[in-house]
Amino acid sequence: MSRTLAPVPGLPPDGEPVPRDGSLPARALTRVGEQGFGLYVHVPFCASRCGYCDFNTYTAAELAGGVTRDSYAALVLDELRLAARVLDGTAPKARTVFFGGGTPTLLPADDLVRILDGIDAAFGLADDAEITTEANPESVDPAYLSRLRAGGFNRVSLGMQSAARHVLAVLDRKHSPGRAAQAAVEAREAGFGHVNLDLIYGTPGEREEDWAASLDAAVAAGVDHVSAYSLIIEDGTRLAARIRRGEVAMPDDDVAADRYLAADAALSAAGLNWYEVSNWAADTDARCRHNLLYWQGGDWWGLGPGAHSHVGGVRWWNVRHPSAYAGRLAEGASPGEGREVLDDADRHVEDVLLRLRIVDGIEVSSLAPPGQESAARAVADGLLDEPAFEKGLARLTLRGRLLADAVVRDLLPD
Secondary structure (H helix, E strand, O other): OOOOOOOOOOOOOOOOOOOOOOOOHHHHHHHOOOOOOEEEEEEEEEOOOOOOOOOOOOOOOOOOOOOOHHHHHHHHHHHHHHHHHHHOOOOOOOEEEEEEEEEEEHHOOHHHHHHHHHHHHOOEEEEEEEEEEOOOOOHHOOHHHHHHHHHHEEEEEEEEEOOOOOHHHHHHOOOOOOOOHHHHHHHHHHOOOOOEEEEOOOOOOOHHHHHHHHHHHHHHHOOOOOEEEEEEOOOOOOOHHHHHHHOOOOOHHHHHHHHHHHHHHHHHOOEEEEEEEOOOOOOHHHOOOEEEEEEEEEEEEEOOOOEEEEEEEEEEEEEEOHHHHHHHHOOOOEEEEEEEEHHHHHHHHHHHHHHEEEEOOEEEHOOOOOHHHHHHHHHOOOEEEEHHHHHOEEEOOOOHHHHHHHHHHOOOOO
């Protein structure tokens, strides 16, 4: 089990240079928003660095006098103005906006609302736009959440990870075990219609009963969405170093599979049904529409250092360090560091890779003949749903979700 494509992965790929003015090929501009349009806002600040995290984030000590929280909103608004110039009226109103990080809620709530207002002025927000911010449980309180809600935010995603104190300690999480659930209650009381809790399973030292308690606590919090991810050990992280030194054990794949099955059983019993391999929601309205934008091949502009964007078949990524990001913008230049123009074959591979992970699946007819043959074998092996296959769809079974990456490889033979 692994996370899907993220807007700020650990390391960017190679690519061609981004034009200084950030301009896009004319063909890309004719295709903006065909599958929806949204914006991602990366906030690279963290109070402390979690031991498992390789995202593009910085503590105050790591920035060492560079870009500050107080100056950050103005920088994002500078890039937003560049985005509006580049797209020049070609983009539809934004259906989703997602503030991620890092910890967006380390910024003042007024700054997050200011950025959101800037997005509305630049592109417009759809009447039913989904506006999400990630938050660490200790970085919000009722007053902060109420200000966000009044400013237009309607969804919050809280990093819970675990209800076990010793598991949080291995992950270097700073909040107390019960704080995430309490923050979820506060968010609902502030008027948020949609609240997610993020969980991580497979942490060294996590017991079966620890995971069961975490699932119970998430359900008891009354949220309408839960994301559950297997712990991935990323090179260069503090946790990877601890494993190399033998201080903690490497996560076990068989244990991770058992944890996933336990999650699906507990969440399904609570009325939260899977709609993507690592995500469960109470109903269609509770699904994260911003993430669906990624999984269904939509367009988004990523604002902030290290943020990735995808518009009209062009993907690009910004320089990673906040100071370099600020420097580019101060020169009136795009902060983009590199980009790649996807051809039809690239887009097909990504479409299969991402769409297969969601409950809607993919049309079998979209696969090449060898892939269609592989799909038939996957049905026989219990990896794809037989009734769906008979209707022309490749849809993962529960067993198939455990082996999703292998199923994708078989459906995309060389």
